[in-house]
Amino acid sequence: MIPTKKRVPRQKIPFILKKGHQRASNTLIIRYMENFEVFHRTRTIVSKKIAKKAxxxxxxxxxxxxxxxxxxxxxxxxYDIIIIPKKKILDADFSTIKSDLSTIWIN
Structure with missing residues:
Protein backbone atom coordinates (compact mmCIF):
# COMPACT_ATOMS: atom_id res chain seq x y z
CA MET A 1 0.00 0.00 0.00
CA ILE A 2 1.25 3.45 -0.84
CA PRO A 3 1.29 5.87 2.14
CA THR A 4 -1.44 8.53 2.14
CA LYS A 5 0.99 11.44 1.84
CA LYS A 6 2.45 9.90 -1.34
CA ARG A 7 -0.95 9.61 -3.09
CA VAL A 8 -2.38 12.22 -5.43
CA PRO A 9 -5.36 13.95 -3.75
CA ARG A 10 -8.73 13.01 -5.24
CA GLN A 11 -9.52 16.64 -6.08
CA LYS A 12 -6.45 16.94 -8.38
CA ILE A 13 -7.25 13.88 -10.52
CA PRO A 14 -9.51 15.61 -13.11
CA PHE A 15 -7.04 18.49 -13.48
CA ILE A 16 -4.09 16.15 -14.08
CA LEU A 17 -6.07 14.02 -16.53
CA LYS A 18 -7.03 17.13 -18.50
CA LYS A 19 -3.84 19.24 -18.38
CA GLY A 20 -1.07 16.72 -17.65
CA HIS A 21 1.55 15.25 -19.96
CA GLN A 22 1.21 11.65 -21.11
CA ARG A 23 3.49 8.66 -21.62
CA ALA A 24 2.41 5.17 -22.62
CA SER A 25 3.67 1.61 -22.95
CA ASN A 26 2.01 -1.65 -24.00
CA THR A 27 0.21 -2.14 -20.68
CA LEU A 28 0.18 1.26 -18.94
CA ILE A 29 -0.56 4.94 -19.52
CA ILE A 30 0.71 7.60 -17.14
CA ARG A 31 -0.47 11.20 -16.91
CA TYR A 32 1.77 13.50 -14.89
CA MET A 33 2.31 17.09 -13.75
CA GLU A 34 4.93 18.75 -11.59
CA ASN A 35 4.11 19.25 -7.93
CA PHE A 36 5.90 21.35 -5.34
CA GLU A 37 7.09 18.41 -3.24
CA VAL A 38 10.44 16.63 -3.30
CA PHE A 39 8.78 13.26 -3.88
CA HIS A 40 6.40 11.73 -6.40
CA ARG A 41 2.72 11.27 -5.55
CA THR A 42 0.88 8.55 -7.43
CA ARG A 43 -2.67 7.31 -7.94
CA THR A 44 -3.80 4.23 -9.84
CA ILE A 45 -7.14 4.25 -11.67
CA VAL A 46 -8.46 0.87 -12.82
CA SER A 47 -11.81 1.23 -14.60
CA LYS A 48 -14.55 -1.33 -15.05
CA LYS A 49 -13.59 -1.51 -18.72
CA ILE A 50 -10.47 -3.42 -17.64
CA ALA A 51 -12.30 -6.02 -15.55
CA LYS A 52 -15.88 -6.30 -14.33
CA LYS A 53 -14.97 -7.97 -11.02
CA ALA A 54 -13.56 -5.84 -8.23
CA TYR A 79 5.50 14.85 -9.89
CA ASP A 80 1.84 13.95 -9.45
CA ILE A 81 1.45 10.75 -11.47
CA ILE A 82 -1.78 8.98 -12.42
CA ILE A 83 -1.36 5.43 -13.70
CA ILE A 84 -4.06 4.00 -15.96
CA PRO A 85 -3.69 0.35 -17.03
CA LYS A 86 -4.73 -0.91 -20.46
CA LYS A 87 -6.73 -4.10 -20.98
CA LYS A 88 -3.53 -5.95 -22.00
CA ILE A 89 -2.39 -5.80 -18.37
CA LEU A 90 -4.65 -8.74 -17.53
CA ASP A 91 -2.41 -11.03 -19.60
CA ALA A 92 0.86 -9.56 -18.30
CA ASP A 93 2.88 -10.92 -15.39
CA PHE A 94 4.52 -8.81 -12.68
CA SER A 95 7.91 -8.61 -14.39
CA THR A 96 6.28 -7.21 -17.55
CA ILE A 97 4.37 -4.61 -15.55
CA LYS A 98 7.55 -3.66 -13.69
CA SER A 99 9.58 -3.27 -16.89
CA ASP A 100 6.82 -1.26 -18.64
CA LEU A 101 6.58 1.05 -15.64
CA SER A 102 10.35 1.56 -15.55
CA THR A 103 10.42 2.54 -19.25
CA ILE A 104 7.79 5.28 -18.85
CA TRP A 105 8.60 6.39 -15.28
CA ILE A 106 9.43 10.07 -14.63
CA ASN A 107 12.90 10.62 -13.10
Whole structure:
Protein backbone atom coordinates (compact mmCIF):
# COMPACT_ATOMS: atom_id res chain seq x y z
CA MET A 1 0.00 0.00 0.00
CA ILE A 2 1.25 3.45 -0.84
CA PRO A 3 1.29 5.87 2.14
CA THR A 4 -1.44 8.53 2.14
CA LYS A 5 0.99 11.44 1.84
CA LYS A 6 2.45 9.90 -1.34
CA ARG A 7 -0.95 9.61 -3.09
CA VAL A 8 -2.38 12.22 -5.43
CA PRO A 9 -5.36 13.95 -3.75
CA ARG A 10 -8.73 13.01 -5.24
CA GLN A 11 -9.52 16.64 -6.08
CA LYS A 12 -6.45 16.94 -8.38
CA ILE A 13 -7.25 13.88 -10.52
CA PRO A 14 -9.51 15.61 -13.11
CA PHE A 15 -7.04 18.49 -13.48
CA ILE A 16 -4.09 16.15 -14.08
CA LEU A 17 -6.07 14.02 -16.53
CA LYS A 18 -7.03 17.13 -18.50
CA LYS A 19 -3.84 19.24 -18.38
CA GLY A 20 -1.07 16.72 -17.65
CA HIS A 21 1.55 15.25 -19.96
CA GLN A 22 1.21 11.65 -21.11
CA ARG A 23 3.49 8.66 -21.62
CA ALA A 24 2.41 5.17 -22.62
CA SER A 25 3.67 1.61 -22.95
CA ASN A 26 2.01 -1.65 -24.00
CA THR A 27 0.21 -2.14 -20.68
CA LEU A 28 0.18 1.26 -18.94
CA ILE A 29 -0.56 4.94 -19.52
CA ILE A 30 0.71 7.60 -17.14
CA ARG A 31 -0.47 11.20 -16.91
CA TYR A 32 1.77 13.50 -14.89
CA MET A 33 2.31 17.09 -13.75
CA GLU A 34 4.93 18.75 -11.59
CA ASN A 35 4.11 19.25 -7.93
CA PHE A 36 5.90 21.35 -5.34
CA GLU A 37 7.09 18.41 -3.24
CA VAL A 38 10.44 16.63 -3.30
CA PHE A 39 8.78 13.26 -3.88
CA HIS A 40 6.40 11.73 -6.40
CA ARG A 41 2.72 11.27 -5.55
CA THR A 42 0.88 8.55 -7.43
CA ARG A 43 -2.67 7.31 -7.94
CA THR A 44 -3.80 4.23 -9.84
CA ILE A 45 -7.14 4.25 -11.67
CA VAL A 46 -8.46 0.87 -12.82
CA SER A 47 -11.81 1.23 -14.60
CA LYS A 48 -14.55 -1.33 -15.05
CA LYS A 49 -13.59 -1.51 -18.72
CA ILE A 50 -10.47 -3.42 -17.64
CA ALA A 51 -12.30 -6.02 -15.55
CA LYS A 52 -15.88 -6.30 -14.33
CA LYS A 53 -14.97 -7.97 -11.02
CA ALA A 54 -13.56 -5.84 -8.23
CA UNK A 55 -11.26 -8.69 -7.20
CA UNK A 56 -9.50 -8.57 -10.57
CA UNK A 57 -9.27 -4.77 -10.54
CA UNK A 58 -7.79 -4.83 -7.03
CA UNK A 59 -5.28 -7.48 -8.09
CA UNK A 60 -4.13 -5.28 -10.98
CA UNK A 61 -3.93 -2.28 -8.62
CA UNK A 62 -1.81 -4.25 -6.11
CA UNK A 63 0.60 -5.39 -8.84
CA UNK A 64 1.03 -1.80 -10.02
CA UNK A 65 1.58 -0.59 -6.44
CA UNK A 66 4.24 -3.26 -5.96
CA UNK A 67 6.03 -2.09 -9.09
CA UNK A 68 5.77 1.55 -7.96
CA UNK A 69 7.30 0.80 -4.56
CA UNK A 70 10.29 -0.84 -6.25
CA UNK A 71 10.60 2.05 -8.73
CA UNK A 72 10.46 5.01 -6.34
CA UNK A 73 13.74 6.87 -5.89
CA UNK A 74 14.80 10.16 -4.32
CA UNK A 75 14.37 13.08 -6.72
CA UNK A 76 14.86 16.82 -6.61
CA UNK A 77 11.55 17.56 -8.36
CA UNK A 78 8.33 15.73 -7.55
CA TYR A 79 5.50 14.85 -9.89
CA ASP A 80 1.84 13.95 -9.45
CA ILE A 81 1.45 10.75 -11.47
CA ILE A 82 -1.78 8.98 -12.42
CA ILE A 83 -1.36 5.43 -13.70
CA ILE A 84 -4.06 4.00 -15.96
CA PRO A 85 -3.69 0.35 -17.03
CA LYS A 86 -4.73 -0.91 -20.46
CA LYS A 87 -6.73 -4.10 -20.98
CA LYS A 88 -3.53 -5.95 -22.00
CA ILE A 89 -2.39 -5.80 -18.37
CA LEU A 90 -4.65 -8.74 -17.53
CA ASP A 91 -2.41 -11.03 -19.60
CA ALA A 92 0.86 -9.56 -18.30
CA ASP A 93 2.88 -10.92 -15.39
CA PHE A 94 4.52 -8.81 -12.68
CA SER A 95 7.91 -8.61 -14.39
CA THR A 96 6.28 -7.21 -17.55
CA ILE A 97 4.37 -4.61 -15.55
CA LYS A 98 7.55 -3.66 -13.69
CA SER A 99 9.58 -3.27 -16.89
CA ASP A 100 6.82 -1.26 -18.64
CA LEU A 101 6.58 1.05 -15.64
CA SER A 102 10.35 1.56 -15.55
CA THR A 103 10.42 2.54 -19.25
CA ILE A 104 7.79 5.28 -18.85
CA TRP A 105 8.60 6.39 -15.28
CA ILE A 106 9.43 10.07 -14.63
CA ASN A 107 12.90 10.62 -13.10
Missing amino acids: VTRNSVRRQIHGAILQQTEATSQG
